Amino acid sequence: MNGKVGVIEVAKGNSRSSAEAWLPVRAIQNNMIITRDNMKVSGVKIAPRNIFILDPQLQNNMLLGLSNFYNTIDFEFWLVVADRPVDISVYMSQMQLLLNETSSPAVRKLIMQDIDKGETFIRNNVVDTEYYFMFKCDDADLLQKRVRQMINGLATCGLNASMISNSDLRMILENFLNGGNTTEFGTVMPV
Numbered sequence: 001m002n003g004k005v006g007v008i009e010v011a012k013g014n015s016r017s018s019a020e021a022w023l024p025v026r027a028i029q030n031n032m033i034i035t036r037d038n039m040k041v042s043g044v045k046i047a048p049r050n051i052f053i054l055d056p057q058l059q060n061n062m063l064l065g066l067s068n069f070y071n072t073i074d075f076e077f078w079l080v081v082a083d084r085p086v087d088i089s090v091y092m093s094q095m096q097l098l099l100n101e102t103s104s105p106a107v108r109k110l111i112m113q114d115i116d117k118g119e120t121f122i123r124n125n126v127v128d129t130e131y132y133f134m135f136k137c138d139d140a141d142l143l144q145k146r147v148r149q150m151i152n153g154l155a156t157c158g159l160n161a162s163m164i165s166n167s168d169l170r171m172i173l174e175n176f177l178n179g180g181n182t183t184e185f186g187t188v189m190p191v
Contacts, residue, residue: 028169032143035136040143043077044150045168047160056116058158072153075146079136082175083127092118107125132164132172 033041051059092115093140100113133150137143145162154161 009146028166028173030140031163031165031169032140033169033173035176039136039138040140041090041134041136041149041169042143042149043080043132044154044161045164046131046133047162048129048131049159062158069157071155073150075135075137077133080132080134080172082130082132082172084130084171086119086121086126088121092122106184130168132168133161134164134172 024037025033026036027034031042035041051062054062061110095111095118099108099115102108102111133145135146137146151161151163
């Protein structure tokens with residue numbers, strides 16, 4: 001490290017380069033990471049669902065469905081769990097506006113309790129945990145087919161999934177490169 005937050009340096013002989021120089025990412029576009037060797041990495045984002053609040057029969061059915069789903073996957077994939085900071089700034093602004101417009105003491109008290117809880121979230125750096133199935137392929141059409149297969153398979157298990165977005169891919173890479181810490185600065189330039 002050279003003292004700049006977020007810059008990872010790798011020694012190569014006498015020269016040094018940033019993470020961008022050795023990471024095989026060429027671009028993030030169309031909900032895919034395009035690598036230097038033209039492989040495409042994409043996947044699905046799974047909406048979290050707490051199965052432990054379901055009755056035991058539904059839990060067992062969901063677990064059996066997931067087991068069957070995993071057994072139908074005939075290609076390499078990664079199950080990625082990533083934390084994303086929760087941004088409640090818009091909600092907090094709306095609550096403050098509502099507080100300013102409200103004259104009822106009972107309603108003001110409820111709004112203040114929500115504002116206090118929101119400030120607790122902000123102070124404690126609360127995060128959402130997100131779940132992804134990711135896979136790579138050199139054929140974009142096959143990649144899209146696998147995405148649809150995953151979404152449909154997870155739906156049969158009672159889980160909602162959607163294609164991973166460019167934003168999701170950037171966040172996953174940022175988590176990987178920065179150990180889960182969000183960077184607070186602009187573009188990192190090689191030194």
